[in-house]
Amino acid sequence: MQLQRKDTGVVKFRHAILNELTVAGRYRAIPANPLPIAEILQQLKAGGLNSRDQFQRLFFSFRVPSSTDLFCLEIFSEAIRASHLEVCNEFMSIPPKIDSSLRNIGEAKGRIVQSAEHQGMKIWVREFLHSKGISAARGEISQLGYKVDVGCLQKQVFIECGDTEPRKVLEFLRHNLTIGILQYDSEEIVWFKPGDSFLEFANSKTAGVLA
Numbered sequence: 405m406q407l408q409r410k411d412t413g414v415v416k417f418r419h420a421i422l423n424e425l426t427v428a429g430r431y432r433a434i435p436a437n438p439l440p441i442a443e444i445l446q447q448l449k450a451g452g453l454n455s456r457d458q459f460q461r462l463f464f465s466f467r468v469p470s471s472t473d474l475f476c477l478e479i480f481s482e483a484i485r486a487s488h489l490e491v492c493n494e495f496m497s498i499p500p501k502i503d504s505s506l507r508n509i510g511e512a513k514g515r516i517v518q519s520a521e522h523q524g525m526k527i528w529v530r531e532f533l534h535s536k537g538i539s540a541a542r543g544e545i546s547q548l549g550y551k552v553d554v555g556c557l558q559k560q561v562f563i564e565c566g567d568t569e570p571r572k573v574l575e576f577l578r579h580n581l582t583i584g585i586l587q588y589d590s591e592e593i594v595w596f597k598p599g600d601s602f603l604e605f606a607n608s609k610t611a612g613v614l615a
Contacts (some may be wrong), residue, residue, distance in 0.1 A: 415535050438589060441462070444458045462587060464568075467567045472570075551601070571614070573596055578598075
């Protein structure tokens with residue numbers, strides 16, 4: 405396990421990729437450094453040429469986005485640039501405990517929610533919330549008909565780990581709930597917080613398209 409080194413400018417993962425496989429059953433090539441979250445968000449807010457492709461990386465590491473996924477991401481992009489939706493990043497300030505003790509938790513090959521890294525990330529997020537005085541549930545929680553990886557109903561805190569369906573995020577935002585994502589290649593939670601005008605904006609964009 406490597407700690408993040410900020411003094412020399414060298415940035416390395418603080419958690420190991422243990423046994424993550426693609427849906428084809430092959431090990432996935434992992435980049436040397438964590439996702440450049442701040443850079444991606446800056447591109448997104450500025451509307452850069454590659455901002456749409458970069459934005460997808462916050463939601464998907466293994467999965468290929470569907471047409472509905474892309475539609476929701478476009479809504480988010482427009483909402484962020486029009487200040488209907490606030491998005492920010494928060495560094496995971498405590499060290500992770502994703503190690504060999506979690507190896508082979510998964511019951512089958514492929515993109516499974518019980519993979520070692522996914523379990524380790526959920527533990528990491530719970531401990532991070534605890535360090536902030538937020539007691540997260542020990543298991544997944546239910547909200548709006550969805551299962552959420554880590555959350556605290558009392559504080560209305562919800563965080564997804566790994567590949568996340570944008571439609572789920574959209575429904576949380578429509579209900580004026582903040583939700584975060586910790587992606588596999590990241591050490592920062594990306595928080596999505598709806599503004600007062602988000603619901604009206606989202607409803608106008610999804611009318612006749614999404615129920």
